[in-house]
Amino acid sequence: MDPGPEELRLHGLRGYDQEPSRNKTLIINSKEPFNAEPPVSILGSSYLTSEDNFYKRNHGPIPILRDPTTYKLVVTGDVPNPVSLSLDFIKSLPKYTAVATLQCAGNRRTEMSMRRKVRGVGWGAAAIGTAAWGGAKLSDVLKHAGVMYYSTATNQGGRHVEIVSCDFCKEENGGPYKASIPLLHATTPEADVLLAYEMNGKVLNRDHGYPLRIVVPGVIGARSVKWIESIVVSKTECQGFFQQKDYKMFPPRVDWDNIDWQSRRPLMDFPVQSVICEPQDGAVVKSGDLVDFYGYAVAGGGRGIERVDISVDNGKTWLEAHRLPKLQTNAYDSHRPDWAWTLWELKSVKVETPCTVIVKAVDTAANVQPADVDEIWNLRGVLNTSWHKIRIHGPPESKL
Amino acid sequence: MDPGPEELRLHGLRGYDQEPSRNKTLIINSKEPFNAEPPVSILGSSYLTSEDNFYKRNHGPIPILRDPTTYKLVVTGDVPNPVSLSLDFIKSLPKYTAVATLQCAGNRRTEMSMRRKVRGVGWGAAAIGTAAWGGAKLSDVLKHAGVMYYSTATNQGGRHVEIVSCDFCKEENGGPYKASIPLLHATTPEADVLLAYEMNGKVLNRDHGYPLRIVVPGVIGARSVKWIESIVVSKTECQGFFQQKDYKMFPPRVDWDNIDWQSRRPLMDFPVQSVICEPQDGAVVKSGDLVDFYGYAVAGGGRGIERVDISVDNGKTWLEAHRLPKLQTNAYDSHRPDWAWTLWELKSVKVETPCTVIVKAVDTAANVQPADVDEIWNLRGVLNTSWHKIRIHGPPESKL
Ligand SMILES: [Mo]
Ligand SMILES: [Mo]
Numbered sequence: 001m002d003p004g005p006e007e008l009r010l011h012g013l014r015g016y017d018q019e020p021s022r023n024k025t026l027i028i029n030s031k032e033p034f035n036a037e038p039p040v041s042i043l044g045s046s047y048l049t050s051e052d053n054f055y056k057r058n059h060g061p062i063p064i065l066r067d068p069t070t071y072k073l074v075v076t077g078d079v080p081n082p083v084s085l086s087l088d089f090i091k092s093l094p095k096y097t098a099v100a101t102l103q104c105a106g107n108r109r110t111e112m113s114m115r116r117k118v119r120g121v122g123w124g125a126a127a128i129g130t131a132a133w134g135g136a137k138l139s140d141v142l143k144h145a146g147v148m149y150y151s152t153a154t155n156q157g158g159r160h161v162e163i164v165s166c167d168f169c170k171e172e173n174g175g176p177y178k179a180s181i182p183l184l185h186a187t188t189p190e191a192d193v194l195l196a197y198e199m200n201g202k203v204l205n206r207d208h209g210y211p212l213r214i215v216v217p218g219v220i221g222a223r224s225v226k227w228i229e230s231i232v233v234s235k236t237e238c239q240g241f242f243q244q245k246d247y248k249m250f251p252p253r254v255d256w257d258n259i260d261w262q263s264r265r266p267l268m269d270f271p272v273q274s275v276i277c278e279p280q281d282g283a284v285v286k287s288g289d290l291v292d293f294y295g296y297a298v299a300g301g302g303r304g305i306e307r308v309d310i311s312v313d314n315g316k317t318w319l320e321a322h323r324l325p326k327l328q329t330n331a332y333d334s335h336r337p338d339w340a341w342t343l344w345e346l347k348s349v350k351v352e353t354p355c356t357v358i359v360k361a362v363d364t365a366a367n368v369q370p371a372d373v374d375e376i377w378n379l380r381g382v383l384n385t386s387w388h389k390i391r392i393h394g395p396p397e398s399k400l
Numbered sequence: 401m402d403p404g405p406e407e408l409r410l411h412g413l414r415g416y417d418q419e420p421s422r423n424k425t426l427i428i429n430s431k432e433p434f435n436a437e438p439p440v441s442i443l444g445s446s447y448l449t450s451e452d453n454f455y456k457r458n459h460g461p462i463p464i465l466r467d468p469t470t471y472k473l474v475v476t477g478d479v480p481n482p483v484s485l486s487l488d489f490i491k492s493l494p495k496y497t498a499v500a501t502l503q504c505a506g507n508r509r510t511e512m513s514m515r516r517k518v519r520g521v522g523w524g525a526a527a528i529g530t531a532a533w534g535g536a537k538l539s540d541v542l543k544h545a546g547v548m549y550y551s552t553a554t555n556q557g558g559r560h561v562e563i564v565s566c567d568f569c570k571e572e573n574g575g576p577y578k579a580s581i582p583l584l585h586a587t588t589p590e591a592d593v594l595l596a597y598e599m600n601g602k603v604l605n606r607d608h609g610y611p612l613r614i615v616v617p618g619v620i621g622a623r624s625v626k627w628i629e630s631i632v633v634s635k636t637e638c639q640g641f642f643q644q645k646d647y648k649m650f651p652p653r654v655d656w657d658n659i660d661w662q663s664r665r666p667l668m669d670f671p672v673q674s675v676i677c678e679p680q681d682g683a684v685v686k687s688g689d690l691v692d693f694y695g696y697a698v699a700g701g702g703r704g705i706e707r708v709d710i711s712v713d714n715g716k717t718w719l720e721a722h723r724l725p726k727l728q729t730n731a732y733d734s735h736r737p738d739w740a741w742t743l744w745e746l747k748s749v750k751v752e753t754p755c756t757v758i759v760k761a762v763d764t765a766a767n768v769q770p771a772d773v774d775e776i777w778n779l780r781g782v783l784n785t786s787w788h789k790i791r792i793h794g795p796p797e798s799k800l
Contacts (some may be wrong), residue, residue, distance in 0.1 A: 123798075150734060184735045249762070252718070269766070303669075335582035335585065365701050365767075366669070367671035375771060376768060
């Protein structure tokens with residue numbers, strides 16, 4: 001088969017002149033590469049986050065594929081049977097839809113930086129979103145390369161699955177973004193790792209990885225590589241920048257002069273998180289008025305949300321928020337892993353302004369969020385899951 | 401086959417005159433039923449906890465089985481093929497050894513009660529232990545009853561696996577202790593749920609469940625039922641006392657007059673925990689002396705320990721403890737779930753007495769422990785995983 005001319009195939013771009021058009025309401029944290037999040041109030045307003053409002057996280061210009069019939073996914077490395085698969089073939093595999101939340105490890109970094117400066121894109125609390133991802137299971141695709149379900153190693157010694165993009169990243173000296181997950185994770189069908197070609201029932205768009213991205217539910221967004229060119233089963237973990245020199249968790253005492261990247265493992269599952277989406281920090285409310293609160297809560301690793309607590313008096317007393325029903329998929333089963341957030345609300349709460357409002361959540365393994373950002377401060381500003389706090393002010397005093 | 405006379409078979413006892421003999425160094429929290437833990441300093445001294453030192457948690461007299469050839473495990477309920485299995489048959493199934501930590505949900509309850517009184521057996525920090533459990537996988541036993549691996553439901557509508565003991569519990573009005581886990585958990589081979597007949601290479605003794613107990617790795621000890629008489633696959637969760645009216649997590653504001661047991665799910669996975677085993681609270685050290693610290697850290701749900709932090713100045717500065725190598729089993733693989741604790745040490749730390757020493761751990765999903773017991777206080781005193789603190793005093797002032 002003739003793969004067609006070079007320019008019709010999936011390829012990265014060097015410049016920013018062919019970026020897709022984007023929602024004007026996005027808050028842009030970096031223009032080139034394009035990193036943006038929606039207003040946090042939008043997140044709490046619908047269970048699924050629209051493609052337009054879903055945060056965009058990029059390390060270079062958005063790759064382009066002009067003719068989808070030319071696309072080939074290469075599955076190679078330490079596998080019994082290296083293959084090259086067309087998009088049509090991948091679409092002919094059993095299709096799964098997983099409702100899964102993706103969260104950037106840098107979500108809420110700006111709050112952490114306010115305590116003490118950290119390095120990284122300055123994200124608010126909206127570098128997170130939930131979509132219905134449709135695609136083939138990675139475990140099924142690997143089977144076509146001869147790797148069985150529940151494999152910890154291939155006969156060729158492969159133990160990690162590296163997913164390679166086709167973009168050009170500064171941090172990789174112009175090489176592509178890449179990441180790996182353990183082979184056992186990739187080959188466990190219940191882990192629901194997808195090669196997604198659909199987002200919320202529509203063709204995945206360029207900003208989110210067209211034609212094919214990986215979605216690793218329950219894991220920091222950094223492993224859900226977009227614009228996939230190849231899948232390489234390897235003996236070792238991905239040696240790329242984002243797996244080895246980024247997205248690791250250091251204690252507060254480690255700084256840029258004493259950091260030892262090899263001392264830590266790459267982050268995978270994220271811990272329990274919760275955020276007040278509405279009202280927002282700095283809202284003005286007359287003392288004694290009733291306020292409706294909305295937000296999200298989520299835990300990684302398939303853990304669900306057991307409880308959401310709210311305080312309108314800076315932690316002296318607590319109320320329980322109402323957890324809204326989750327979107328049910330066909331495969332919904334409360335004993336299966338829970339990959340998606342829980343939206344919550346608490347209505348008509350009397351507030352005495354000025355006040356500090358706090359939210360914190362508990363996951364199904366009884367894990368809690370740290371009370372103070374100081375406990376988990378880290379130089380890269382990842383996984384800020386400290387209690388989310390907003391200030392509500394009284395109206396300016398009217399002079400008689 | 402003649403099952404033999406009644407008194408030779410597995411049966412509960414009404415009185416405490418046939419209790420097994422026990423280690424004299426155990427700290428007895430309740431004599432009848434026998435509830436006891438070892439001195440916490442012993443836990444840090446070896447990776448596997450001996451049967452003698454392993455905490456004992458009971459709700460009635462210890463059952464007895466005089467002739468093991470009479471034993472039958474009944475597997476029944478909503479299964480295609482109810483069966484009754486001899487001990488020899490269970491031993492003929494593939495044998496697995498899982499090194500797994502069991503932790504009572506009430507571990508460290510006494511510390512919680514010191515803040516505000518809670519109800520329950522007053523455990524110190526040693527209601528935990530790690531053993532090499534040998535036995536058949538529950539998933540294999542269920543297969544003999546016609547239930548396939550990875551089942552969420554049987555054709556008969558079974559979705560839960562209830563494990564029933566043969567003891568007489570006050571809380572069950574003289575009925576047996578029982579608990580359930582979801583069918584999917586029970587039928588997932590990688591969850592390593594065992595029907596154990598061995599502990600640390602020896603025949604399981606009476607205190608720990610002879611002839612057969614269940615071991616549910618990563619889950620609170622309350623689900624690892626001892627002296628099993630039957631396994632009943634059911635449409636609903638176990639309706640027993642310990643599943644429905646105990647071992648649930650409530651927020652600090654819930655008290656005995658406003659508790660709604662139905663509002664919460666039974667606890668399963670436990671959250672990240674760590675304890676200083678040596679020195680102990682109240683130790684006396686000359687200011688400026690060097691001290692060696694030892695302890696354990698563990699997380700439920702198969703999560704491992706990523707880091708252990710120690711402070712000898714009440715949290716102002718932190719040091720990282722050295723995580724000791726874990727016991728490797730044949731099946732050791734860093735990508736498989738981690739069911740057992742991590743022992744840690746930090747040697748030759750200069751302490752300025754008097755001082756407060758704190759330990760806290762981070763698990764592989766970046767979950768942290770709550771700083772203050774007030775954040776997680778609950779009326780039943782379960783899952784006290786707040787930062788563990790001990791006081792080290794200076795020697796009494798010598799008068800010149
Ligand atoms: Mo990210
Ligand atoms: Mo327990």
